[in-house]
Amino acid sequence: MASLKDLRNRIASVKATQKITKAMQMVAAAKLKRAQEAAEAARPYAERMGAVLANIAGAVAGNDAPPLMAGTGKDDTHLLVVCTAERGLCGGFNSQIAKLAREHIRALLGQGKTVKVLCVGKKGYDALRRDYSKHIIDRVDLRDVKKIGFENAHEIARKVIGLFDKGEFDVCTLFYSEFQSVMSQVPTAQQIIPAAVPAGEEAATSSDAVYEYEPEAAAILADLIPRNISVQIFRALLENAAGEMGAKMTAMDSATRNAGEMIDKLSITYNRQRQAQITKELIEIISGAEAL
Amino acid sequence: MADAFKFDLVSPERLLFSQEVESVVIPGTEGEMTVMAAHAPTMTNIKPGVVTVNAAGGGSERYVVFGGFADILPEGCTVLAESAVHVDEINREDLARRIQEAREDVADAEDDHTRTRAEEFLAQLTTLEGAILPA
Numbered sequence: 001m002a003s004l005k006d007l008r009n010r011i012a013s014v015k016a017t018q019k020i021t022k023a024m025q026m027v028a029a030a031k032l033k034r035a036q037e038a039a040e041a042a043r044p045y046a047e048r049m050g051a052v053l054a055n056i057a058g059a060v061a062g063n064d065a066p067p068l069m070a071g072t073g074k075d076d077t078h079l080l081v082v083c084t085a086e087r088g089l090c091g092g093f094n095s096q097i098a099k100l101a102r103e104h105i106r107a108l109l110g111q112g113k114t115v116k117v118l119c120v121g122k123k124g125y126d127a128l129r130r131d132y133s134k135h136i137i138d139r140v141d142l143r144d145v146k147k148i149g150f151e152n153a154h155e156i157a158r159k160v161i162g163l164f165d166k167g168e169f170d171v172c173t174l175f176y177s178e179f180q181s182v183m184s185q186v187p188t189a190q191q192i193i194p195a196a197v198p199a200g201e202e203a204a205t206s207s208d209a210v211y212e213y214e215p216e217a218a219a220i221l222a223d224l225i226p227r228n229i230s231v232q233i234f235r236a237l238l239e240n241a242a243g244e245m246g247a248k249m250t251a252m253d254s255a256t257r258n259a260g261e262m263i264d265k266l267s268i269t270y271n272r273q274r275q276a277q278i279t280k281e282l283i284e285i286i287s288g289a290e291a292l
Numbered sequence: 293m294a295d296a297f298k299f300d301l302v303s304p305e306r307l308l309f310s311q312e313v314e315s316v317v318i319p320g321t322e323g324e325m326t327v328m329a330a331h332a333p334t335m336t337n338i339k340p341g342v343v344t345v346n347a348a349g350g351g352s353e354r355y356v357v358f359g360g361f362a363d364i365l366p367e368g369c370t371v372l373a374e375s376a377v378h379v380d381e382i383n384r385e386d387l388a389r390r391i392q393e394a395r396e397d398v399a400d401a402e403d404d405h406t407r408t409r410a411e412e413f414l415a416q417l418t419t420l421e422g423a424i425l426p427a
Contacts, residue, residue, distance in 0.1 A: 038305070041305060041306040041307065042304055042305060042306075044300075044302050044307050045302045045303065045304045045305075045307075045372060046304075048300075048302065048363070048370055048372055049372060052335070052361065052363050052372070055335075056335060149305065150303070150304040150305055150374075150375065153304075210333065211333045211334060211335050212332055212333065212334040212335070213334070213335050213336070214320060214321075214322050214334060214335070214336040214337075215321065215322060215336075215337065217335075219337075220335055220336070220337055220361070223337050223361075224361060227361070227374065230304075231304060234304055
C-alpha cells in the first residue's frame with residue numbers, strides 16, 4: 001500500500017503532466033487554425049491547376065504526352081513518397097500513414113516489384129526503418145521548417161523528377177493523410193507519376209472553346225506537369241500539417257481528460273487512507289484510555 | 293472605356309488578386325501580351341517578369357512573378373504563378389538569392405537540355421532584376 005506521501009507526490013506529478021498536455025492542446029489548436037488557413041489558401045491554385053491540366057491533357061494527343069504523364073510503359077519499380085509529421089504525440093496519425101505505406105510495400109514486394117521509399121518527415125522514417133531500411137533511398141527533413149512553403153514542396157518534387165529522369169522508377173505514389181476534420185484524418189495513397197488525369201473533370205471545365213496555345217500544347221504540358229507534381233506534394237504537406245495538428249489536439253485533449261480522471265481516483269484513495277489513519281489513531285487513543 | 297473582365301492572380305500559397313480589370317499585361321514566354329476583355333481562349337507559359345494590372349476603376353498594380361502559367365478565356369483570365377509578389381514588396385536580397393540559386397542550377401545541370409533551360413531562366417531573372425531594381 002502506498003504511503004500518504006507517495007500518493008501526494010503521485011497526484012502532484014499527474015497534475016503537472018495534465019498542465020503540459022493542456023498547454024500542448026491549446027498550442028495545437030492555435031496551430032491547427034493556421035494550418036487550415038494555409039491549406040485553404042492553397043486550394044484555388046490546386047483547383048485551377050487541375051482544371052487547366054485536364055483541359056490541356058485533352059488537347060494533346062496520346063502519343064505526344066510527355067513521359068511524366070504517359071509513364072515509362074512499365075511498372076517494375078515503384079517509388080513511394082511517404083509524408084508524415086516530424087513530431088510524435090499526435091495519436092495514431094503517423095502510424096496510420098506508415099501502416100498504409102507498409103501494406104503497399106508488402107503488396108508490391110509480393111508481386112515481385114522493386115520498391116523504393118522516399119521519406120518526408122522523421123516519424124515515417126522511424127516507422128519504416130525497422131522493416132524496410134534497405135528500400136529507403138532518401139529522406140527529407142522538414143524539422144527546421146516552421147511554415148511549409150511552396151519551396152519545400154518544390155524541392156521534393158525536383159528530387160522525384162530527377163530520379164524519374166534517371167529512370168530510377170516507373171510509378172510514383174504519394175502517401176499522406178487527408179484532413180477531413182479535427183477528429184478524422186484519412187491516410188491516402190495518391191499516384192502522381194504517371195499523372196492520373198481525372199476523366200470526370202474534363203467535362204466540367206468551363207467551355208468547349210478551342211484554345212490557342214503559346215507555345216504549342218505539348219510544350220506547355222511538359223512544363224505544367226512537373227509544376228503539378230509540386231502542387232500535389234505541396235497540398236499533401238499542407239493537409240498533413242493540418243491533420244497532424246488536429247490529431248495532436250484530439251490526442252492531447254483525451255490525455256488531459258485521462259489525467260483528470262486519474263487525479264480524481266488518486267484523490268479518493270488519498271482521502272480514504274488519510275481517514276483510515278485518523279480512525280486508527282483515534283482507536284489507539286480510546287483503547288489506551290479504556291485500558292486505564 | 294474598355295469592357296472589364298475578371299482577373300485572378302494565384303500563387304500556390306495564396307490568392308493575390310481577384311478583381312474586375314480593364315487590361316492585364318502578361319510576360320509570356322513568347323513575348324509580352326496585353327489581355328483585354330473577350331480575348332480568344334489562350335494558354336501560355338509565363339517567364340519571370342512583371343504582370344501589370346490595370347484595374348477597372350482606374351489605377352494600376354504591378355506584380356512580380358517567377359514563372360507560371362496563364363489561362364485566358366473571353367470572360368476572364370487566370371494567372372497561376374509559381375511565386376508572385378507585389379512589386380513594392382520585392383527586395384533585393386530575395387531576388388539576389390533566386391539568381392544565386394539559378395546560377396547553381398546552371399552549374400549543377402547534368403545534360404545540355406537542363407543546362408539550356410537553367411541558363412534561359414537565369415537570363416530571364418537577370419533581365420527582370422535590371423528592369424525592376426535599377427542599380
